[in-house]
Amino acid sequence: MKKSALLMMLFLALATACSSGEDKSKELFQTAQLEENQNNIEHAKQLYKEIVTKYPKSKLAKQAQERLDSL
Template sequence: MTATRFLLGALYCGLLLGCSGDKAKELLETAEFEERQMNLPHAKQLYDDVVRLYPSSKQAEIARARLAQMNTSP
């Protein structure tokens, strides 16, 4: 579990530093992974990052929808 979190953290840092190709897409995929793993606080943080860093992207539109759905779910 610790190794997985380390790798995800490294991926996240790489995304923010611009070390990868399509950063918005990869950040969204990481958020979706975290959501599937039921790590909802981290997923929300990542979705927020997509919206903040890439506000006019297709991924930001998806992230906004996910955040809205997460905020209205019981």
């Protein structure tokens, strides 16, 4: 019983860590878009680069790289 509870806690911790990476990349992407729309291109680039570097497997990494390439 204790072993299964420990495994469940470990699974939940890993699931939370993975989802927080997606959440963070989404937050960064939205901020980068806002900066881009406000003509703060250098800051937008910095945020897109952060997504590509820190969260390369996130759903938004490819879009962030595409925005970098077009800026």
